[in-house]
Amino acid sequence: MAEQILLSSGLQHKSLPENYKRPESQRPKLDEVIRDSNIPIIDLSLSNKAHIISQITHACQSHGFFQVVNHDIQKECLEKVVEMAKEFFRLPVEDKMELYSDDPTKKIRLSTSFNVRKETVHNWRDYLRLYCYPLEDYVPDWPSKPPLFKDVVSSYCREVRKLGFQLLGLISLSLGLEEGYIKQVLGEQEQHMAMNYYPPCPEPDLTYGLPAHTDPNALTILLQDQEVAGLQVLREGKWIAVNPVPNALVINIGDQLQALSNGRYKSVWHRAIVNSGKERVSVASFLCPCSTTIIGPPKKLTEDGSPAIYRNYTYDEYYKRFWSRNLDQEHCLELFKSQ
Numbered sequence: 001m002a003e004q005i006l007l008s009s010g011l012q013h014k015s016l017p018e019n020y021k022r023p024e025s026q027r028p029k030l031d032e033v034i035r036d037s038n039i040p041i042i043d044l045s046l047s048n049k050a051h052i053i054s055q056i057t058h059a060c061q062s063h064g065f066f067q068v069v070n071h072d073i074q075k076e077c078l079e080k081v082v083e084m085a086k087e088f089f090r091l092p093v094e095d096k097m098e099l100y101s102d103d104p105t106k107k108i109r110l111s112t113s114f115n116v117r118k119e120t121v122h123n124w125r126d127y128l129r130l131y132c133y134p135l136e137d138y139v140p141d142w143p144s145k146p147p148l149f150k151d152v153v154s155s156y157c158r159e160v161r162k163l164g165f166q167l168l169g170l171i172s173l174s175l176g177l178e179e180g181y182i183k184q185v186l187g188e189q190e191q192h193m194a195m196n197y198y199p200p201c202p203e204p205d206l207t208y209g210l211p212a213h214t215d216p217n218a219l220t221i222l223l224q225d226q227e228v229a230g231l232q233v234l235r236e237g238k239w240i241a242v243n244p245v246p247n248a249l250v251i252n253i254g255d256q257l258q259a260l261s262n263g264r265y266k267s268v269w270h271r272a273i274v275n276s277g278k279e280r281v282s283v284a285s286f287l288c289p290c291s292t293t294i295i296g297p298p299k300k301l302t303e304d305g306s307p308a309i310y311r312n313y314t315y316d317e318y319y320k321r322f323w324s325r326n327l328d329q330e331h332c333l334e335l336f337k338s339q
């Protein structure tokens, strides 16, 4: 029964259920994680735009991830969204079950783990997935509890979209393209959100909140819990903990920007680990190409004779392929390489 597998059902677990335990070779090896490094931090308020752009180039090539500070989203707005996510997952299980579905094609749904229909081992996470653009099409069907949910989350969605477009402009410039290039080729972009909830876990060494994956979309903007770390990014074969920075947002290149940049920028493996002491939430906003958009490298990035690394495909084709798989398989882009 679905309410039994929902981790936020209120049931306390004294030990990790068997179907969450990873075999020894797949465990997170938490003692090997690098904790005293961080991903690049970029101050968007600097007046020297050329400097910001060169920091973006470097971050996208070296880490595929960066944090932005002094962006235009108010601290109060960020705090309210995190609080709203926590309040949502604290609702009685009967209220939450109205939204439960493990069908990945549903546009508004509460689920657990990643893809319970495909996977054999589950992940220590519940998540609320919401389509967010155009807001007026989706907000009426969003959760009506907690009472402020729709207001708070839709304000945040508007702000995140603006920030996302600002970043796509900077990323275009950093690739030597016109500022509006990426935004324009991605078409009328969809915007999805995952509110992730990771309750305290009795045996965090044996499982994941989310195992290593790359994001299938174009750009991800992640609001991390300020209190509890959990995100880790793979760099040169080692996992680096992304320590929360006050009022920062974590940005990562998704698979579509790796393809569009003809492999210059990387959609990097990342994962969320859990802990035994504290619940953690994160709110991921995904900017996604319009489903009919054809993804391929701009002329400017192949005119020097560099071959196109990936074949052209529509985002619709990519997205269906992504969700037909389990999360921690090979990089989904590998399946779209040019012959």
Ligand SMILES: O=C(O)CCC(=O)C(=O)O
Pocket (backbone or CB within 6 Å): 194, 196, 210, 215, 222, 224, 230, 231, 270, 271, 272, 281, 282, 284
């Ligand atoms: O919870 C996190 O820090 C990571 C979330 C994430 O990677 C995702 O939702 O795709």
Ligand SMILES: [Fe+2]
Pocket (backbone or CB within 6 Å): 213, 214, 215, 270
């Ligand atoms: Fe992710």
